[in-house]
Amino acid sequence: EAGVAQSPRYKIIEKRQSVAFWCNPISGHATLYWYQQILGQGPKLLIQFQNNGVVDDSQLPKDRFSAERLKGVDSTLKIQPAKLEDSAVYLCASSLSRALTGELFFGEGSRLTVL
């Protein structure tokens, strides 16, 4: 079974530039999450999708971050314009459903460095 795929693995940009990250969840997983992991901290939820609808985006900085999951499968997370404090690893995870008695499957992450 293929895992959660993310790209790019690494990205370096200058502040005020834009960047986009892509995630392909495990086939059949209805729920998709984007987490931000700053160095030395645990992952923090940015947004949760159920199929192509947003369930929770309360911690997403909507002035600069956006995310979509148009067909209920792949998802894209965009940052525009980037700030220095956005340097982090962006983790995508998926699960069969919102019921967390199941398991979240994480991708390897996309590491963003903002200079």
Added chain:
Amino acid sequence: AQSVTQLGSHVSVSEGALVLLRCNYSSSVPPYLFWYVQYPNQGLQLLLKYTSAATLVKGINGFEAEFKKSETSFHLTKPSAHMSDAAEYFCAVSRSGNTPLVFGKGTRLSVIA
């Protein structure tokens, strides 16, 4: 709000020694609790989970954790550390089966030969 506190950002043990990683939770209702492991440059992998069934939970790679409501704790243990256990370990909590995970800051485990 749900939260977890991991005591000790870095724990170092000798190979073959007991591993004990501490996690205390804050929850207004019976929580769902999880331990995840993250190896360098990899995503997180579920070690074990507590979902209100047995209080002693066994996970992969010989790890186990015990849910203690009176102490609001969910400490992770392994009787004998192996070099391959060196990684970052995260405790996480969810208020119910439908709310997102809230992670602790993590504990980095080093295993010394």
